[in-house]
Amino acid sequence: MPRRRPGSLLPLEVGILASCLDAGESGSHGFALAKAIADAGDSRELTATGTMYRALHRLDAAGLVESWWEDPNDAADAGRPRRRSYRITGAGATALAKARADAAPTDTAAFSRAHPGFAT
Numbered sequence: 001m002p003r004r005r006p007g008s009l010l011p012l013e014v015g016i017l018a019s020c021l022d023a024g025e026s027g028s029h030g031f032a033l034a035k036a037i038a039d040a041g042d043s044r045e046l047t048a049t050g051t052m053y054r055a056l057h058r059l060d061a062a063g064l065v066e067s068w069w070e071d072p073n074d075a076a077d078a079g080r081p082r083r084r085s086y087r088i089t090g091a092g093a094t095a096l097a098k099a100r101a102d103a104a105p106t107d108t109a110a111f112s113r114a115h116p117g118f119a120t
Contacts, residue, residue, distance in 0.1 A: 070085060
């Protein structure tokens with residue numbers, strides 16, 4: 001596997017940031033982000049259970065997303081485990097814009113199918 005350039009984003013990370021941006025200020029939990037990426041047409045990125053969450057952890061550690069746990073009472077009332085939610089930060093929005101600008105596809109339709117997190 002080739003090494004990535006410092007500061008560059010993997011396609012999955014771009015998809016996550018784009019999904020977080022779409023979710024808005026209220027944020028979204030990991031499973032909903034994974035579903036949004038799959039619905040965008042590229043579920044190949046989610047090859048293992050932990051793939052999405054490892055990427056979210058990297059983005060959180062880099063300050064590109066912020067995360068928080070929901071109130072335990074809300075989860076209990078809904079009869080499910082607590083969820084961790086994610087929201088894009090200003091730095092994340094800047095990194096996403098840069099990644100989109102750096103991708104100068106010649107065939108935008110094919111590129112969009114291959115990289116659903118990129119807006120063309």
